[in-house]
Amino acid sequence: MTLFEILNFNRELIKRLQSVGFKPDDCRYIELYNDYERMHRQGDKVTYIVSALSEKYDVSERKIYSIIKRFGTHCTSGAV
Numbered sequence: 001m002t003l004f005e006i007l008n009f010n011r012e013l014i015k016r017l018q019s020v021g022f023k024p025d026d027c028r029y030i031e032l033y034n035d036y037e038r039m040h041r042q043g044d045k046v047t048y049i050v051s052a053l054s055e056k057y058d059v060s061e062r063k064i065y066s067i068i069k070r071f072g073t074h075c076t077s078g079a080v
Helices: 003-009 011-019 024-041 046-057 061-071
Strands: none
Touching: 003 011, 024 046, 024 061, 046 061
16 A cells, blocks of 8 residues: 555545644654653652653653643544
8 A cells, every 4th residue: 555545545534633733743642641641640740740751752841741732632623
């Protein structure tokens, strides 16, 4: 299967994802966000979580704050 065939087959899903602000690079941070949610539920402080995840995933703390904000935003597009 070619890249074009995959994109063509999934174009409606891709359009919906784009309409709510999805960035293809976001897939890289799914496990990071899962760890954030787990640690947050356990009662860890956000600053500690961000520091720990920054070290674990080799991502800047600023980027992690950005990911937390974007992933925690409710999708309100009418297309979804």
